[in-house]
Each structure stands twice: as C-alpha cells, then as structure tokens.
Amino acid sequence: xxxxxxxECGNAIVEKMTExxxxxxxxxxxxxxxxxxxxxxxxxxxxxxxTFNLTNAHAASYPQAWNGYRALASYNGIDxxxxxxxxxxxxxxxxxxxxxxxxxxxxxxxxFEAQREKLLDDxxxxxxxxxxLTTTGGRPVDMIVFGDPAAAKKVWxxxxxxxxEPMAEYCIEGIMRRLADAQDPTVQRLFEAGIAxxxxxxxxxxxxxxxxxxxxxxxxxxxxxxxxxxxPKSVEVAGLLKAMEAEGVDFFLDxxxxxxxxxxxxVQPQPELVAPEVAPTQQYLxxxxxxxxxxxxxxxxxxxxxxxxxxxxxxxxxWKFKCPSLIVELPFKDTIAANGAxxxxxxxxxxxxxxxxxxxIAEAMMSQKN
Ligand SMILES: [Zn+2]
Numbered sequence: 593x594x595x596x597x598x599x600e601c602g603n604a605i606v607e608k609m610t611e612x613x614x615x616x617x618x619x620x621x622x623x624x625x626x627x628x629x630x631x632x633x634x635x636x637x638x639x640x641x642x643t644f645n646l647t648n649a650h651a652a653s654y655p656q657a658w659n660g661y662r663a664l665a666s667y668n669g670i671d672x673x674x675x676x677x678x679x680x681x682x683x684x685x686x687x688x689x690x691x692x693x694x695x696x697x698x699x700x701x702x703x704f705e706a707q708r709e710k711l712l713d714d715x716x717x718x719x720x721x722x723x724x725l726t727t728t729g730g731r732p733v734d735m736i737v738f739g740d741p742a743a744a745k746k747v748w749x750x751x752x753x754x755x756x757e758p759m760a761e762y763c764i765e766g767i768m769r770r771l772a773d774a775q776d777p778t779v780q781r782l783f784e785a786g787i788a789x790x791x792x793x794x795x796x797x798x799x800x801x802x803x804x805x806x807x808x809x810x811x812x813x814x815x816x817x818x819x820x821x822x823x824p825k826s827v828e829v830a831g832l833l834k835a836m837e838a839e840g841v842d843f844f845l846d847x848x849x850x851x852x853x854x855x856x857x858x859v860q861p862q863p864e865l866v867a868p869e870v871a872p873t874q875q876y877l878x879x880x881x882x883x884x885x886x887x888x889x890x891x892x893x894x895x896x897x898x899x900x901x902x903x904x905x906x907x908x909x910x911w912k913f914k915c916p917s918l919i920v921e922l923p924f925k926d927t928i929a930a931n932g933a934x935x936x937x938x939x940x941x942x943x944x945x946x947x948x949x950x951x952x953i954a955e956a957m958m959s960q961k962n
Contacts, residue, residue, distance in 0.1 A: 593611060593614070593640075594635045595609065595614055595632055595644075596635075597631065597632040597633070600704055601702040601704065601800060601803050602803050603627075603630050603803030603804075604646075605618075607647065611640070612640060612643065613642065614644050614645065615647050616630075616632070617647055618630050618652065619803070621806060621807040621811060622802050622804060622809055622810075622811060623809070624804075624807040626805045628652040628653050628805045629699050629755070629756030630699050631699065631702055632697055633697075634695050634696075636693065637693070638691055638692060638693055639689060640690070641687065642688060643686070644688075646683065646684040646686075647683050649679065649682060649683055653806070655682075656852055657851035657924065658679035660854070660925060661925055662677040663677045663684075663697055663698070664697070664698050664699070664700060664938075665686075665698075666696045666698075667691070672701045672939070674926070675687070675697070676688065699756065700756075700757075700849065700924050701759075701938060701939050703758040703794075705731075705801065708794055708797075711765055711768060711793060712736060712793070714772065715736040715738070715771075715791075719739075720737040722735050722736075722737065724792065727808070727827060729798035729802075729809050732797075733792060733794070733832070735792045736768060737788060737789070737790055738771040738779075738788060738789040739771075739782065739783040739788035739789060740786075741788060741839075743786045745785075745786055745787045745842040745843070746787075746790055746839055747787060747789045747790065747842065747844075747953055748836060748843070748844050749789065749790070749791045749792070749845045749846075750764075750844075750905070751764040751793055751795070751846075751847040752793075752794045752795055752796050752799075752847075753846065753905065754805065754806045754813075755796045755800045755802070755803075755806060755807065756800070756806065757847075757848055758800075759849045759922040759942045760847035760922065760942075761794055761847075763847050763920070763942045763949070764847055765793065765946060766942065766943035766945060766946020766948075766949070767946040767947070767949050770947045771789050776950075778950060778954050779950065781954065782950075782953075782954055785957070785958060795814070795828050795832060808825075808827075808828055810826075814828055814829050815846075815848075815904050815905055816903035817903050818833070818904060818907070819908065829905075841909060841915050842913070842915050843915055843917075843956070843957060844905070844913070844916070844918070845918060845920065845949065845953065846905050846906055846919045846920075847920055847922070848919055848920070848922070849924055850924065853923055854926070855923060856922055856927070856937075856945065857920075858877065858878060858918050859904075860874055861874070861906050862907050865911040867915075869914070870910070870915060873956050873959070874916055874918070884952075904919075906918060906919045916956060922942055927941075
C-alpha cells in the first residue's frame with residue numbers, strides 16, 4: 593500500500609508500515625505544539641483489512657476526545673462514512689477493509705479552497721465580495737456582505753478561527769446559501785428591518801491548507817489573541833478587527849468545532865463583559881439553543897480563563913462593540929440521540945444547522961428592544 597498526506601489539508605507522517613498495518617504520527621501545527629487533525633490517503637489492493645495506528649494520539653491537544661470517536665473515510669472525497677476506530681493504550685487505531693483502491697481517512701470531512709471559492713463566487717451574485725486581508729501565506733480572507741452595507745445593524749459571522757474545524761465552514765455555508773436566497777421570507781424580513789450580514793467563511797486559510805488543528809501559519813491560536821494591541825503574528829485578527837471597527841458590529845457569531853462533546857453547545861461571553869442592554873438577548877440565545885437542540889449542555893471547562901484577557905473573540909467583541917456575541921460549537925463526533933435533524937451532523941447536518949442559525953439570529957435581532 594501507499595500512504596500520502598502531502599496535499600491541501602493533509603496531515604500524517606508515516607513511521608513504518610507493512611502491507612496490512614501502518615504506524616503514523618500526526619504532525620504538530622506549523623510553529624506550534626497543537627495537533628489532532630489528521631487526513632491521509634491510502635492506495636492499494638482492495639479487500640485487505642488494514643490497520644492505521646496514530647501512535648502519538650495520546651499527546652494530542654484533546655486526548656480525551658478519542659474516547660468514543662470514530663474516524664471518517666471516503667472513496668471519492670464526497671461521500672464519507674464512519675469506520676471502526678479504537679483508542680487503546682494511547683494509540684488511535686483505524687481498521688478498515690477498503691472496497692476501492694483509493695481511500696481517504698480524516699478527523700472530519702475536509703473543506704477545500706475550491707469549495708470556498710465556489711461558495712464565494714455563488715454568493716457574490718447577490719452579495720458584495722470583499723477581500724479583508726491577505727495572509728502571510730498569500731491567501732485572501734474574503735467576506736460576503738449580504739443586504740445593504742449602509743444598513744443600521746450589522747451581523748458578523750466568522751468560521752475557522754481554528755484551522756482544523758471544517759464543520760464550522762459547512763455551517764457558515766448553510767448560513768450564506770440561505771442569505772443568498774432572495775425568496776426566503778426570513779431573509780427578506782431581515783433585510784427590510786435594516787439588518788445586513790458580514791460573513792467570513794474562513795478566517796484562517798493558511799492553517800487550514802497546512803493541515804493545522806488550531807494555529808495560523810505563524811503558530812498563533814488566533815482565538816486567544818483578540819485584544820486592543822494585536823500580536824504582529826496575528827495578521828488575520830488585526831485585519832478583521834480593523835474591518836469590524838470600520839463597519840460596526842451589532843451581533844457576532846463565531847463558529848467552531850468541538851473535539852470532545854457529542855452535541856451542539858454555546859460559549860457565552862464572560863458576564864462582566866456583556867453590556868446590560870444586551871444581557872436579555874444573550875439569555876434569549878441560550879434559551880433558544882436549549883429549546884431547539886435537546887443535547888445542548890453548558891461548557892464544563894469554560895470558566896478557567898481569566899475573564900477580561902481570555903483573548904477570545906466572543907469576549908472581546910462583546911466588550912468592545914457592546915453587542916450580543918456567541919460561539920457555537922459543533923461536534924466532531926456524531927451527536928447522540930439529539931432531535932431528528934441532528935443525529936448525524938456530518939456535512940448535511942452542519943449545513944442544515946447553519947440554515948437554522950439564520951432563524952436564531954433573526955429572532956434575537958428582531959426581539960432586541962434597543
Ligand atoms: Zn475552535
């Protein structure tokens with residue numbers, strides 16, 4: 593067999609292999625220590641039961657996440673399915689008898705530049721496409737403005753602060769494709785109410801292409817770097833903040849993937865950073881998610897960061913722009929017995945969830961008193 597990972601979003605290093613078994617390690621993010629994202633292609637004879645051992649799984653950023661996790665595989669890069677996966681003695685072992693000569697294995701379904709370009713291109717037919725910045729890797733960070741840029745209220749949506757969280761990009765694709773549908777009554781109502789959307793489908797395209805888990809090309813976890821004086825290595829955060837300051841922000845949604853939990857959940861800003869007039873909307877969002885997604889649970893580990901200088905966009909934007917602000921986390925694992933539409937979040941589920949986020953934002957914005 594042959595194993596490759598030297599392509600867009602690829603991440604795996606072959607240590608040793610036979611025809612039926614390979615030891616692999618996951619490469620740390622460029623200039624950083626984070627790792628967990630993997631994505632590689634195996635070619636060889638069909639019908640052979642093969643084992644792929646990720647030998648450094650125990651040292652990954654979220655080793656607990658491997659418990660109950662099953663890897664994804666695909667023969668054509670379009671249809672993905674879960675395969676037998678075990679986490680024993682610190683090694684994640686994927687076992688699979690391939691029915692075709694080429695099989696890809698990944699932590700989650702990857703999202704490629706070509707998909708992003710198609711999304712931006714499609715949406716630019718109804719919205720306005722803008723390039724916010726160019727990364728150190730020479731990649732543009734592009735945005736689509738939906739609705740009137742002179743609108744009174746502006747909703748900003750980001751995805752992929754963290755490079756290896758493609759479910760967030762499938763989710764924003766759902767949001768953007770719905771906003772691009774001029775016939776959608778909720779979208780019409782939003783635009784008529786003077787609400788515009790600023791959607792940035794990938795704010796970390798270098799890290800994504802490099803196969804990183806969290807960092808940008810310079811090794812920075814950008815969602816720990818939101819502050820008044822942004823690190824020079826965070827060109828992405830600096831560029832985004834500049835654009836937000838120029839345009840104004842009235843609602844902020846930051847989309848992420850969660851390695852450990854098997855449900856959708858929210859991260860709210862630290863309470864002391866929430867402007868009093870915004871607190872009812874924050875509460876409303878929490879209630880909305882709890883009512884709509886039965887498996888929603890509070891973050892069991894979210895309170896350890898010191899409130900004011902967490903460096904998380906959700907906190908900084910809430911404080912700086914005095915607006916509702918939240919993170920939505922979508923799981924890497926399939927959800928457990930959630931309500932109908934979300935039993936398997938994979939690609940279709942993430943897109944559908946994104947479409948539903950438009951309803952959530954509409955209801956939260958329309959019910960604002962100010
Ligand atoms: Zn994240």
